Structure formats: structure tokens, C-alpha cells
Amino acid sequence: MSTLLYELxxxxxxxxxxxxxxxxxxxxxxxxxxxxxxxxxxMSTAIKGIDNAFAKGVSSLGSDNLYIDKWExxxxxxxxxxxxxxxxxxxxDFKKYxxxxxxxxxxxxxxxxxxxxxxxxxxxxxxxxxxxxxxxxNTTNLSFNEGRFFNELESNGGRQVAxxxxxxxxxxxxxxNALDQDVKIKGQKFRVVGVLSEQGSWVMGNxxxxxxxxxxxxxxxxxxxxxxxxxxTINVRARNSQxxxxxxxxxxxxxxxxxxxxxxxxxxxSINQQExxxxxxxxxxxxxxxxxxxxxxxxxxxxxxxxxxIMFVSVKERTKEIGIRKAIGAKRRTILGQFITESAxxxxxxxxxxxxxxxxxxxxxxxxxxxxxxxDSVVLAIVISIATGVISGFAPAYSAAKLDPVEALRYE
Amino acid sequence: xxxxxxxxxxxxxxxxxxxVHALRDVSLNIEKGEYVAIMGPSGSxxxxxxxxxxxxxxxxxxxxxxxxxxVSQMNDxxxxxxxxxxxxxxxxTFNLLPRSxxxxxxxxxxxxxxxxxxxxxxxxxxxxxxxxxxxxxxxxPNELSGGQRQRVAIARALVTQPAIILADEPTxxxxxxTGEDIMALFNEIYEQGNxxxxxxxxxxxxxxxxxxxxIRDGMIEKDEHVKDxxxxxxxGFSKAD
Numbered sequence: 001m002s003t004l005l006y007e008l009x010x011x012x013x014x015x016x017x018x019x020x021x022x023x024x025x026x027x028x029x030x031x032x033x034x035x036x037x038x039x040x041x042x043m044s045t046a047i048k049g050i051d052n053a054f055a056k057g058v059s060s061l062g063s064d065n066l067y068i069d070k071w072e073x074x075x076x077x078x079x080x081x082x083x084x085x086x087x088x089x090x091x092x093d094f095k096k097y098x099x100x101x102x103x104x105x106x107x108x109x110x111x112x113x114x115x116x117x118x119x120x121x122x123x124x125x126x127x128x129x130x131x132x133x134x135x136x137x138n139t140t141n142l143s144f145n146e147g148r149f150f151n152e153l154e155s156n157g158g159r160q161v162a163x164x165x166x167x168x169x170x171x172x173x174x175x176x177n178a179l180d181q182d183v184k185i186k187g188q189k190f191r192v193v194g195v196l197s198e199q200g201s202w203v204m205g206n207x208x209x210x211x212x213x214x215x216x217x218x219x220x221x222x223x224x225x226x227x228x229x230x231x232x233t234i235n236v237r238a239r240n241s242q243x244x245x246x247x248x249x250x251x252x253x254x255x256x257x258x259x260x261x262x263x264x265x266x267x268x269x270s271i272n273q274q275e276x277x278x279x280x281x282x283x284x285x286x287x288x289x290x291x292x293x294x295x296x297x298x299x300x301x302x303x304x305x306x307x308x309x310i311m312f313v314s315v316k317e318r319t320k321e322i323g324i325r326k327a328i329g330a331k332r333r334t335i336l337g338q339f340i341t342e343s344a345x346x347x348x349x350x351x352x353x354x355x356x357x358x359x360x361x362x363x364x365x366x367x368x369x370x371x372x373x374x375x376d377s378v379v380l381a382i383v384i385s386i387a388t389g390v391i392s393g394f395a396p397a398y399s400a401a402k403l404d405p406v407e408a409l410r411y412e
Numbered sequence: 413x414x415x416x417x418x419x420x421x422x423x424x425x426x427x428x429x430x431x432v433h434a435l436r437d438v439s440l441n442i443e444k445g446e447y448v449a450i451m452g453p454s455g456s457x458x459x460x461x462x463x464x465x466x467x468x469x470x471x472x473x474x475x476x477x478x479x480x481x482x483v484s485q486m487n488d489x490x491x492x493x494x495x496x497x498x499x500x501x502x503x504x505t506f507n508l509l510p511r512s513x514x515x516x517x518x519x520x521x522x523x524x525x526x527x528x529x530x531x532x533x534x535x536x537x538x539x540x541x542x543x544x545x546x547x548x549x550x551x552x553p554n555e556l557s558g559g560q561r562q563r564v565a566i567a568r569a570l571v572t573q574p575a576i577i578l579a580d581e582p583t584x585x586x587x588x589x590t591g592e593d594i595m596a597l598f599n600e601i602y603e604q605g606n607x608x609x610x611x612x613x614x615x616x617x618x619x620x621x622x623x624x625x626x627i628r629d630g631m632i633e634k635d636e637h638v639k640d641x642x643x644x645x646x647x648g649f650s651k652a653d
Binding site: 002006007325327329405 | 488495503568
């Protein structure tokens with residue numbers, strides 16, 4: 001045991017001396033590993049950043065939510081023309097459902113319209129205006145920067161009030177003070193009663209609440225488009241995650257009654273869930289992950305080949321030294337360990353430099369994409385760089401270990 | 413007591429389709445405390461014999477007992493262990509590690525023997541002191557003269573207190589005067605009771621030994637005692653009659 005320890009220490013010493021003796025060569029060799037490790041760390045950090053962003057985006061939907069809709073959001077089992085031919089859901093459907101449903105915590109109808117919103121000389125184009133009722137807020141996890149959601153009175157009366165998403169408010173009111181101001185949508189004035197806090201669900205594009213405006217549903221039908229133009233979506237929040245399945249079963253049976261379906265007719269509506277979105281996202285992220293790791297793995301592989309190459313040169317150059325060491329009692333194991341140690345140390349240097357570069361680069365990237373190098377990336381970089389050294393150093397080290405001492409001593 | 417007992421060993425190399433008989437049929441005994449010179453022209457097989465004696469190589473045929481242990485069938489690692497503990501090599505080209513200082517070069521066999529750093533340094537210092545280099549411990553080989561380098565190599569050979577010292581043309585790369593100094597050091601080591609095997613082709617170098625074995629065409633041509641054995645006494649050293 002102590003022998004092994006002394007041999008390891010000797011191996012470390014020799015490695016450092018050898019690296020120091022060939023500074024330029026070592027630096028160039030290390031460079032390959034630096035690039036490989038930088039790529040791996042950055043890629044794993046970026047993937048995690050994307051993953052987190054998706055998770056955050058999806059969580060704003062709420063995991064206990066169901067969305068009863070004419071359209072099926074994620075699964076493409078049903079051909080789209082069949083979905084298109086379904087009868088639109090309307091407010092009557094919603095009202096009947098609400099009356100019959102016992103299990104949900106909250107239900108709200110939504111219908112959207114794409115509009116430009118103006119305040120004085122500022123305007124934001126292509127905003128999703130969500131028409132809904134006062135219960136909508138209870139089907140989401142939204143929180144407020146200022147103000148409130150519109151109340152039952154405002155909703156039932158179809159008052160011209162609006163709740164602004166974070167980005168919309170920021171664009172229209174760069175200096176704040178959006179509350180109680182009148183914004184204009186398609187020529188109609190809407191009084192701002194609330195501004196949402198930032199949800200950061202940028203992965204959801206225009207359906208990101210930050211980019212939306214909420215108003216009582218009647219306003220949509222009154223000013224933007226008629227009721228038959230677009231199907232209503234019923235947002236349903238279950239009491240808790242255990243209740244999601246039961247709530248879904250109940251929704252299916254109620255909706256079949258509401259829609260007047262015979263027992264042998266298929267559903268002409270879909271119950272959508274966040275789960276479907278998660279599956280889609282996971283597939284996308286999975287593809288990015290595999291492609292990313294393959295590409296970065298390739299750059300690391302090139303670095304590893306460089307190390308292997310230089311270690312073969314090193315073994316050739318030091319054949320005589322290997323002979324001397326063998327003559328005075330170094331075993332195969334000792335020589336093998338010595339060269340593997342050397343290659344592992346070169347790679348470890350590369351790994352540390354690569355890690356530092358990755359941290360600096362991720363700080364720059366962080367301006368555009370939320371990334372930061374976590375402790376597990378650090379551990380990953382160190383482990384991968386040492387493993388690369390051990391693997392790429394093995395073949396050269398083995399060729400050194402099995403040299404015949406007589407031949408090696410004779411080598412000039 | 414025989415340290416080395418060789419019976420009918422042969423070494424055959426395969427060069428292409430041809431068999432080269434480097435050693436044909438060599439039998440030999442060397443006792444503890446002997447000072448033996450092995451002589452022969454190049455191609456005589458003396459290098460092959462030295463490699464086998466030094467456990468760097470194994471014979472194709474025959475038996476080699478080293479300190480009572482049969483080493484002729486040992487594997488690489490077992491041979492490495494024997495070389496480490498029982499054999500001290502001194503080479504013509506010194507064979508020191510160029511990037512290590514004298515002290516570390518002498519320490520090296522002790523590292524492979526698994527001896528602690530503290531004890532290693534003590535023993536290495538003692539060995540360097542012994543060969544008169546206590547003021548050159550931290551010099552690297554390229555900062556030392558040829559004679560000094562060979563002294564470091566001798567210290568490295570002595571540091572494990574091996575059963576035999578095997579010197580292959582130890583003065584071959586040195587001028588005559590320095591060569592004589594090195595031979596004087598070998599005499600001193602011999603007089604302290606060490607067993608020395610010297611491989612050389614120089615008659616005047618071989619004359620330092622008490623026994624000369626001449627090799628030709630892979631066989632022992634002549635094996636003669638040219639001097640009396642030097643028997644060290646308990647207090648100090650004196651020549652035995």
C-alpha cells in the first residue's frame with residue numbers, strides 16, 4: 001500500500017517535471033482539452049438553462065389545470081381537419097359545465113384576440129387579449145406588481161377594464177404608474193386595474209402571460225370579433241394533483257352531456273393538460289441535449305486523440321528512462337501508473353483552464369440566456385477531464401509498461 | 413555460499429528465420445564476496461550473460477539460481493522485484509535520470525521498494541557520502557562531471573544493499589585517470605564485503621578482479637582465479653594470506 005502511494009507521488013513529480021520540460025508542447029496539448037471541456041461545460045450549462053426556462057414557463061400554467069377545448073393541443077393522434085370540423089365551444093357550454101361540475105376548484109372561460117394596444121403615442125402590436133371572467137385568476141398562479149384582477153361586478157357588467165402583463169405594461173408605461181390609466185385597444189378605452197409581476201415564461205412565446213392583456217370576455221365579443229368566430233376554452237383547476245384524474249373524468253362525462261353526444265359518438269372536444277406540453281418540451285430538450293452533447297463530445301474526443309498522440313511521442317522519447325527505471329526495479333504497474341498520471345495531469349490542467357473559460361463565457365451568455373455554471377458542472381468538468389486523461393493515456397502507458405528492459409536500455 | 417549458480421544455460425534469439433545462439437552451454441558459480449570480471453570480445457555473448465545474471469532477461473534453457481531462488485522461470489514483475497532488492501547496476505553510460513538531482517536518482521530504487529521518504533533520504537545521503545559526493549547532492553547530472561555521474565550511479569547501486577553489484581564497462585566513458593578512481597572505489601566496495609561482477613573488454617580493468625571469466629562464442633573459454641580472496645575482518649579490513 002505504501003509502495004503504491006510512493007509510486008503515485010513519484011509519478012506526480014515526474015509528470016510535473018516532464019510537463020515543465022516541454023512547456024510549449026504541453027500548452028498546445030492542453031489547448032485541445034481546454035476547448036473540449038469549455039464546450040462540454042457551456043453546453044451542459046446551456047441545456048440546464050433551457051430546461052429551467054421551460055419548466056418555469058410551464059409552471060405558470062399550473063400543474064393541476066385542465067383545458068377543455070375544441071382543439072387538441074399536443075397530441076396529434078386526431079387529424080386536424082377532424083378537429084376543425086368540431087363544433088365551437090361557446091359561453092353556453094361553459095355555463096352548463098360550470099353548473100354541473102362539482103369537483104373543480106375554479107373554472108373560467110377564455111377566448112383570445114390578437115390586437116394592438118396603445119397608450120398616448122406608444123403602442124405594442126400583436127398582443128394576445130385574453131377575454132375571461134373574474135374566476136380566471138383562481139385557475140392560475142399569477143401574482144401582481146400592482147392593482148388587482150377585475151372583479152365579478154366588472155366581469156358580469158362587461159366593464160372596459162384591463163389587466164396588463166409585465167412586458168406590455170413596461171412597454172406602454174416605461175416609467176410605471178400604469179394603474180388607473182386608460183389604454184386603447186381597437187379604438188376602445190380600457191382602464192388599467194392591475195399589472196402582473198414578471199412570469200419569465202418566455203418559452204411560451206405570445207402565450208407568455210408577460211405579453212398578454214386580460215379583460216372581461218364580453219368585451220372580446222363586443223369589440224373584437226363575434227362569438228362564433230373562435231371557440232371558447234374552459235380553464236379548469238382541480239383541487240389538488242390527486243384530484244386531476246377525477247376532475248378530468250367528470251369533465252368528459254359532463255361535456256358529453258352538454259354537447260349532446262350519443263353513446264357511440266366520439267368526443268367532439270379535448271381535455272388538454274400541462275403534461276402534454278411537458279412531454280413535447282421534454283422531447284425537444286432531449287433532442288437538443290443529444291445533439292449538443294454529441295457535438296461537444298466530438299471536440300473533447302479530438303482533444304483526447306491529441307493527448308494520446310503526444311503521450312506516444314513522450315513514451316518513445318523516454319524509452320531509455322523507462323529502461324533505467326525498469327532496471328532498478330520499477331514494475332509494469334509502476335510505469336503504467338506513471339504515464340497515466342502524466343496524461344491525467346495534463347488533462348486536469350486543461351479541465352481547470354477550460355472550466356475558468358466556461359465560467360467567464362457563461363457570464364457573457366447570461367446576458368441573453370439565463371445560464372450559470374453550477375457546482376455539478378464543475379465536478380463534471382473535473383471528472384471528465386481526468387477520465388479523458390486516463391483513457392487517452394492508457395494505450396501509450398501500456399506500450400511503455402510492456403517494454404523489454406534490455407531493449408529499452410539500449411535505445412538511444 | 414553461492415550467490416549465483418548457473419547450470420547449462422543457453423540463450424537463443426530468433427532473428428528472421430535464423431537462430432542465433434548467443435549463449436550455448438554456460439555453467440558458473442559465484443560466491444558471496446567475490447570480485448569477478450567477465451571478459452570477451454564483442455559478440456562473444458558477455459552482454460547476454462550479464463543481462464541474464466542481472467535478471468533483465470531469462471535464459472532459453474538451463475537453470476539459474478540466484479541467492480538460492482530459481483529465477484529462470486520468473487515473470488516480469490518478480491524479476492523487477494529481484495532487481496530492485498538484490499542487484500545494483502552500474503552502466504557504461506551512467507543511466508541517470510537527467511531531470512532529477514543526484515539525491516533523487518539515488519533514492520529511486522528505494523521508492524520502488526516502498527520505503528518512506530524520510531528513511532529514503534537518509535539512506536541516499538549516506539550512499540552519496542560513501543562515494544564522496546556529499547556536496548553534490550542537489551546537482552543534476554548535467555551539472556556533474558563524468559566521474560561524478562558514475563559515482564552517483566554507484567551510490568544508487570549500493571543504496572539498497574544488494575546481493576551483487578553488476579557493472580557493465582563502468583569506465584568505458586571515462587578518461588584513464590577518472591577510470592582508475594572509479595576502479596579504486598570498486599576495490600573499496602569489494603573490500604567492505606560486497607560481491608562485484610564486472611563486465612569489460614579491457615585487460616587492465618579486469619586485473620582489478622580476483623577472478624576472470626573469459627567468454628568466446630557463447631561459451632566459457634577460461635575461468636581463473638588471478639588473486640587471493642580478500643577476507644574482511646570484524647575490526648577493519650586486512651588481506652587474508
